[in-house]
Amino acid sequence: MSTEILDQPVVEKEKAPEPVKRVSIIISRGTLDGVYPGLIMANGARMEGIEATVFFTFFGMNAVLKDKMDKLKVATVGNPAMGMPTLLGAIPGMSAFASKMMMKEMDKLDIPPVSEFLEMIEDSGGEVYACKAAFEMFHLKKEDLCPQVKDIITIGDFYEKSAGAQIIFT
Amino acid sequence: MKEREIAGKVLEFDDENFMVNYKDWDASIATALASEEGLQALNDRHFVVLDFLRKTYEEKGTGPTMRRLTKESGVPTKELYALFPGAPAKKAARIAGIPKPHGCI
Incomplete structure (x- = not known):
């Protein structure tokens, strides 16, 4: 009989948790308190050197509409x-x-204010996207959107752009 | 808390590697700390940011938020991220010899 198996360590050494490298934040609500947490998280991520993408959908679209963004x-x-x-x-x-x-x-x-916050996020390297379904549902035009919106994308595109990211729904 | 020698001076650092006594700081220490942070050299624009951080800390007892920093120092967000790549708020505070910033913005 051999004791080889017993000699091997039973418990694996604990690894330090992986730091967060990318976040993909969905903002789906259009109230003041519905929009700000996502913006703060996105900006905070960039401040820590974490890549950030923000995706606006449903009433969250209000935060990227020129006429509404600063009147939430x-x-x-x-x-x-x-x-x-x-x-x-x-x-x-x-x-x-x-x-x-x-x-x-x-x-x-x-x-x-929201408009300035989005500028900060864009200038710091964060990416801002609007949801295609919401864009069509609300009969919006491209010129209604603030200049920080990089593109109007489908949910499929969103998942593609979120490769390797933590997805956060707000 | 630990002591380390930086640019010929023995300085105290906290557990997250921020200087404990901001008054011990000078430009040669900044350059040495910057190289620890992976920055090759510091130019005038870096020092605009560092001086603003130190001035705010001296006046208010805490470093500025990023928003105040970019609005009042004259260094816009894009440039700030280029000057201190990665985590600019923390990196700049560390090089400026002030404690870790506590703001969320």
Whole structure:
């Protein structure tokens, strides 16, 4: 009988976890609080030297529309996290007011307006794409999109461009 | 915390390799730290960024966010990423001899 097998180490040596190298972030919502987390993550990735691609779809498209990108609002109705009674939140102008207050607080933290944020992401080497299905569904034209949008792509293209990336849906 | 000799001076560094005492810093230390970060040489534009980081740190006790840095130093985002390739905020702070930046932007 041989003891060779027992002599071999039973547990493999633990490897250090692989650092994140690429992220592919999907922004699917069009509210202020729906858009910003994805933008912060994309910009933060570039700051760390991580490659970043941002893909806008459905109402997230609002964030790349010239007319709408800097006028995003936070929902004051149907948003229990706001802590505002629904009837109060329904008062005309309440959503605009709450959004303005939020933008003010974000500005204090140096969080830029959406248009400037997208410029930062593009200038730092991040790539911005719009979803073809949403583009057609909302009857948009190319000139409606902000200049940072590199292309209007299908979901298949999106997966191709996300090769080797962590895909993050927001 | 550990001590290392850089450009002929013994300096203290934290666990993430940022200088502990920013006052110990000078241009020759910056050049030595830059070469550790893989930068061949520092030019005037690098020093515009480094000086701005140090000035902000001195005034506010914390380094600037990237947005403030690019807006106020006159070095735009694209150039900043070219000057300090990879992770510019951290790299520049390390070479400038100030602590690790804590902003998210």
